[in-house]
Amino acid sequence: MFGGISLSIVIMVCLFVLTVIVVTTLGSWLFSGQGTVDRRLREIQGLAPAEKKTLKPTQEGPFKVKWLKPVANLVVPDDKWKQSRIRASLVRAGHRGEQAVSIFYLSKLFLALLLPLLAIIPFAIDPLLVDDRMWIVVALVVAAVLGFFSPDLYLHHKEQARRQHLAEVFPDVLDLLVVCIEAGLSLDAAIKRVGEEFRHSSVDMSDELLLATLEIRAGKARNESLKALAERTDLDEMQSLVSILIQAEHFGTSIADALREHADDMRDLRIQNAREKAAKLPVKMALPILLFIFPALFLVILGPAAIQIYTGFVGKM
Structure with missing residues (x-):
C-alpha cells in the first residue's frame, strides 16, 4: 500500500506540473494574438512614421515568444533591482543574452521540480527503503532546495572563475x-x-x-x-x-x-602575489602531508620492525 501511495503521489505531481505548463502556454498563445507576426504588426501600426524607418527586426524566435516568455513571467521577480543584480552577475559570468535572466529563473524552477521527482523514484520503486514516511518528505525538501539554489552556486562559481x-x-x-x-x-x-x-x-x-x-x-x-x-x-x-x-x-x-x-x-x-602564494604553500601542504604522506612513511619505516618484534615475542612465548 505504501508503494501504491508513493506511485500515486508521483503521478499526481507529474500531472499537476504538466497541466500548469499546458494551461500557461495555451493561455499565452490564445490571448497574445497570432504570435510574432501579429505582435510586430501591432508594434508597427502603433509607431509614428519617423519611427517606422528606424525599426529593426528582433531576433526572437517562436519558441521564445510563445513558450519561454509566458513561463518566465511567472518566475521572474517584478523588482527591478533584483533583475539588475542577477543580470550584472550573469554579465560578469559571460552570459549577455537578452533572455539570460529569464533562463536563469526558469532553470531554478525546472530543477526545483525535477530533482524532487528524481528523488522520489527510488522510494516509489522499492517502498521498503525507509520505514518512516518523514524521510521521504525530508528527501523531497532537500532535493527541492538543492535544485532551486544550484543555479546560484553555478553562477557564483562561473563568475569567480572568470574574474x-x-x-x-x-x-x-x-x-x-x-x-x-x-x-x-x-x-x-x-x-x-x-x-x-x-x-x-x-x-x-x-x-x-x-x-x-x-x-x-x-x-x-x-x-x-x-x-x-x-x-x-x-x-x-x-x-x-x-x-x-x-x-x-x-x-x-x-x-x-x-x-x-x-x-x-x-x-x-x-611578483608580490606570487611570493605570497609561495610563502603560504608550506602551511597549506601541512595537512595533506599529515593525512596522506606521514602514515605511508611510518608504515614503510616501522612496518618491518613491528613484524620482527611481533615474531620475536611469539617465538619466546
Whole structure:
C-alpha cells in the first residue's frame, strides 16, 4: 500500500506540473494574438512614421515568444533591482543574452521540480527503503532546495572563475597596451588592437575590450565605456586602469607615461602575489602531508620492525 501511495503521489505531481505548463502556454498563445507576426504588426501600426524607418527586426524566435516568455513571467521577480543584480552577475559570468535572466529563473524552477521527482523514484520503486514516511518528505525538501539554489552556486562559481582568469591575463594586456600606445596608436585603436591580439589567448578579455571599442564607436562617451568595462570585469586592477586613463585625459597628461608607471606597479604586484602564494604553500601542504604522506612513511619505516618484534615475542612465548 505504501508503494501504491508513493506511485500515486508521483503521478499526481507529474500531472499537476504538466497541466500548469499546458494551461500557461495555451493561455499565452490564445490571448497574445497570432504570435510574432501579429505582435510586430501591432508594434508597427502603433509607431509614428519617423519611427517606422528606424525599426529593426528582433531576433526572437517562436519558441521564445510563445513558450519561454509566458513561463518566465511567472518566475521572474517584478523588482527591478533584483533583475539588475542577477543580470550584472550573469554579465560578469559571460552570459549577455537578452533572455539570460529569464533562463536563469526558469532553470531554478525546472530543477526545483525535477530533482524532487528524481528523488522520489527510488522510494516509489522499492517502498521498503525507509520505514518512516518523514524521510521521504525530508528527501523531497532537500532535493527541492538543492535544485532551486544550484543555479546560484553555478553562477557564483562561473563568475569567480572568470574574474580569476581575467586577473591572470590583465598584466599582459596592460603591457601590450603600453607597447601599442608608445608605437603611436591612439587609446581607442590600442584597445581595439589589444582585443584582437588576445582573441586566441583569452576570449573573455578580448570580448570585453572589443565590446568597449564598439561602444565608443557607437557614440558612447569614452569615460562611460571604460567605466562599464570595469564594472563588467569586476577587477580592482581594471578599475585602477580606468581611473588612470580618465584622469590622464582630464588633466591632459601623457597616457603612455601613466600606463608605463601603472604597468610597473602591476608587475611588482604580480611578483608580490606570487611570493605570497609561495610563502603560504608550506602551511597549506601541512595537512595533506599529515593525512596522506606521514602514515605511508611510518608504515614503510616501522612496518618491518613491528613484524620482527611481533615474531620475536611469539617465538619466546
